[in-house]
Amino acid sequence: MKFGGTSMGDLERIRRAARIVAAEAASGKKIAVVVSAMAGKTNELVAWTDGAGPAAAGLPLSDDEYDVVVASGEQVTAGLLAITLRNMGLNARSWMGWQVPIVTDDAHARARIIDIPGEKLGAAVDAGEIAIVPGFQGVTPEGKITTLGRGGSDTSAVAVAAALSCPCDIYTDVDGVYTTDPRIESRARRLAKVSYEEMLEMASLGAKVLQTRSVELAMAKQVPVRVLSSFIEPDESGQMPDKGGTLICDEEEIVEKRIVSGVTMSRDEARITLLGLSDRVDAPADVFTRLAEANVNVDMIVQSQARTANTVNLTFTTGRRDAVRAAELMTAGQDQLGFEEIRIDEDVAKVSVVGVGMRSHAGVAQTMFKALADKGVKFQAISTSEIKISVLIDAAYAELAVRALHSAYGLDAI
Template sequence: MARIVMKFGGTSVANLERIRNVAARVKKEVEAGNEVAVIVSAMAGDTNRLVALCEEASPLYDLREYDVVVSSGEQVTIGLLSIVLQSMGVPARSWLGWQIPVNTSDAHGSARIQSIDTSDMIRRFGEGQVAVVAGFQGVDSMGRITTLGRGGSDTSAVGLAAALKADRCDIYTDVDGVYTTDPRIVAKARKLDKITYEEMLEMASQGAKVLQTRSVELAMKEGVRLQVLSSFEERPGTLVVDEGEIVEQEIVSGIAYSRDEAKITLREVPDRPGIAASIFGPLTDAMINVDMIVQNVSATGEATDLTFTVTKADFNRAVEVLKGEEQTIGYKELRADKDVVKVSVIGVGMRSHAGVAQRMFKALADKGINIQVISTSEIKVSVLIAEEYTELALRSLHTAYGLDAA
């Protein structure tokens, strides 16, 4: 007998027919003798609708009340799934975040899990009951409902799996696993049987939408075995595991891309100590995250160019902040470009193999694709290119690293 956490996203519970499909999956695990906790999101589109209602009610809404509103979608799905399971002869009960409780920080709208009390849930497992749990939500130190931020149901599932000491956490989505790159763009993309936590974390943070970044961080920290599966097809998925579980590690495991990038260049910035602080300090104060940064070498020692990226959502605010600091910084010109994309080559095998970045640069050069910005980490090389070359770059790199399916 195993203890399993199963998580189903919004598309998996979009209507009653799909909820019945989820219930059938759960029943199969119960009949196999497993103890099961199910985490579900709100029905597809419900959270967006609830967020829009809050914004329409007041642009300056109280985040505590926002959490009350947007967390209500999960209450519907856990109730419906419990009813369907009961109709199939499977003992089940629904759990809201505060009923478990899932204790979180007080940061409404983006709370972090601090502890989960699973004692009552485990006792009910012993009675043969399935726990149907609302994802995305918890309770703060004052007893008020909190939410974990968009995509927080993945984090709820991993957190619960860690607290339950579950044997596995299965994340059911509308894809059947983790691919070497986006199969909608690269027809020869391959599904991976296994991928390391570190690679999955880089893939998620660099644009892959399969798993939410915080959930992967938590799984890696707590050693939770993750599996990504399709909600709609009965086929093996992708296991996210410790590096030691993968016998033959590829040099490069995947290629991710993010269209959520915008580039800002400040021309002829004074080349003096403290200039970087005068640029990035005001951006930090405005809660704007900066990603890739490159500074040109100053030929004269007097002025240099500095380029960096922000998210598209922060782009207009970043430009306004920098224009407001023009006199303080002393730059001559601000250039802004939203028509860019970040492409990243990822793999733990990079640690022990030279020439990975050079192969990337050559593959792009052979296709006439200019690299605007470069950033690296131990297991990742990222470049910024013109958005029009996204598909060509992905296909070229996928072939260059030998990732194409046979």
């Protein structure tokens, strides 16, 4: 079981989470719990490390000490949940990242889990103890504290479940994965099941239910993950009502296949266009090498003929946070790259349809283009994978496009 920052936000919410844990324990399950820090707490700790000053040029980075400070947030909630459960008469104990241990590499502030020797933890859980593990934190083989980067608690939860060979229930402030964001389309439906691949596309395309890396790990380790609401409470008899939720699992386990499972939307995009770029065959490669070396991820790419002879216009998209840096890189290399003008447009949105059924069905793209055209939505770029189609459009049309596609693929609730 994993509880996020909202579910750990204060003592009353911690007690509610404890009641859900108790109900699960009462049903005979053996349980490990992964917890986030209290909502807002991690931001406060990060602000303090910022206030202690960004390292001046030439000085060593302090990411290892950032980890020491920031990891404390989950330590607090792990201890508090253990106390709360004991006061309900349950056998519970917290296990810090270094006690389990949750072994990570030494990429401080963005570490990756490399191993969780599950024997000690598993023996404790088997013996009937509810093990509480702070999410987000780990320890290097040399014994230094690490953190996994923001949102890392989901990854911790899946990794602990993998180490214990058990399924992973993620309790959060939504009750499952929806066909699209219900705040945009009120007819959105909760999906009972969704495949790892679909969830991965949805997570990376802007559905904020789960952190991408946690879904990758669940797929790699074949951990069944359920997304559930932490606002559902056991009734007076201590029984949990039907919890609904969404199971994220292997494609084979989904009997009723849909062509499209969901429509996602992301505003975290920026479009950069290089006008009048030389039509040398290696010019685009030069552009994308410079971006890759600076760790700027590029998503969509479109090249079109320019009006000037021997030049092209090259358009690409990046995450919005990377846009300024990408533009600086291009401007710094303007002489070598040989383009005439650069334009940045942040007033764009990416709308995508995702579904494993696309693999075996033709006509998915046509449906998309027709639905958008019917509403007068023009698209500026397209990218596809085996199970998704994304279009870049004017941000003003984003919600309209989402609703049009949701309806066109028959996802609207009746």
